[in-house]
Amino acid sequence: MAPFYYFQVMMMMIINITFLEIKSVWQNELWPGRKDIETVSAMLYLSGYSMTNFQLPAFYFGIYDTTKLIGVNSGHLCDDGSFRSRGLWVDPNHRKNGLGVRLLQKTIAAGKSLNAKFCWSLPRKTSWPAYERAGFNLTSDWIKTDTSDANAYCKHDYQPQG
Numbered sequence: 347m348a349p350f351y352y353f354q355v356m357m358m359m360i361i362n363i364t365f366l367e368i369k370s371v372w373q374n375e376l377w378p379g380r381k382d383i384e385t386v387s388a389m390l391y392l393s394g395y396s397m398t399n400f401q402l403p404a405f406y407f408g409i410y411d412t413t414k415l416i417g418v419n420s421g422h423l424c425d426d427g428s429f430r431s432r433g434l435w436v437d438p439n440h441r442k443n444g445l446g447v448r449l450l451q452k453t454i455a456a457g458k459s460l461n462a463k464f465c466w467s468l469p470r471k472t473s474w475p476a477y478e479r480a481g482f483n484l485t486s487d488w489i490k491t492d493t494s495d496a497n498a499y500c501k502h503d504y505q506p507q508g
């Protein structure tokens with residue numbers, strides 16, 4: 347990678363964006379063809395659902411390269427006191443530069459700022475290296491879901507486990 351390009355990528359700021367901004371990326375890039383894209387998910391960690399999730403705080407993060415949104419992720423509080431990381435995506439032209447890990451770290455920090463019990467997600471197997479590098483631990487087997495052939499639950503604890 348050219349050093350100047352790397353410097354440019356490192357200088358790119360993660361900012362708060364709107365749901366409509368992130369939704370257009372999710373619709374066109376991450377979940378093409380999916381019609382029911384909601385602000386948050388009703389899923390709870392490991393099992394169950396709660397519609398209360400829709401009334402709790404949510405964050406949408408993005409990285410712009412001038413006017414183009416090239417990376418996004420979201421995080422929202424869940425009814426069980428956990429914080430869900432959801433919808434991570436980085437533009438193929440900007441991958442492998444650490445943007446995915448930075449978006450995850452920002453999301454983890456947002457959950458911590460709300461005193462969430464822990465942060466969790468359900469990544470695809472193909473994206474697991476970024477989650478692992480951001481400090482998540484795998485907490486289930488790989489399973490088939492609506493969005494991919496292999497997803498697993500993972501968790502980032504805010505308190506040391508012991």
Ligand SMILES: CC(C)(COP(=O)(O)OP(=O)(O)OC[C@H]1O[C@@H](n2cnc3c(N)ncnc32)[C@H](O)[C@@H]1OP(=O)(O)O)[C@@H](O)C(=O)NCCC(=O)NCCS
Nearest residue numbers: 434435436441442443444445446447469470473475476479
């Ligand atoms: C998953 C995804 C978000 C990762 O984004 P990314 O910006 O490439 O992620 P990062 O660069 O932070 O980390 C990814 C990999 O690059 C490596 N990496 C991080 N910084 C790096 C650097 N400066 N130089 C080289 N490699 C680096 C990481 O170690 C990681 O490991 P890997 O090579 O084993 O894959 C991206 O691939 C993507 O959008 N995929 C399609 C959508 C998707 O699957 N989203 C997740 C849904 S759960």
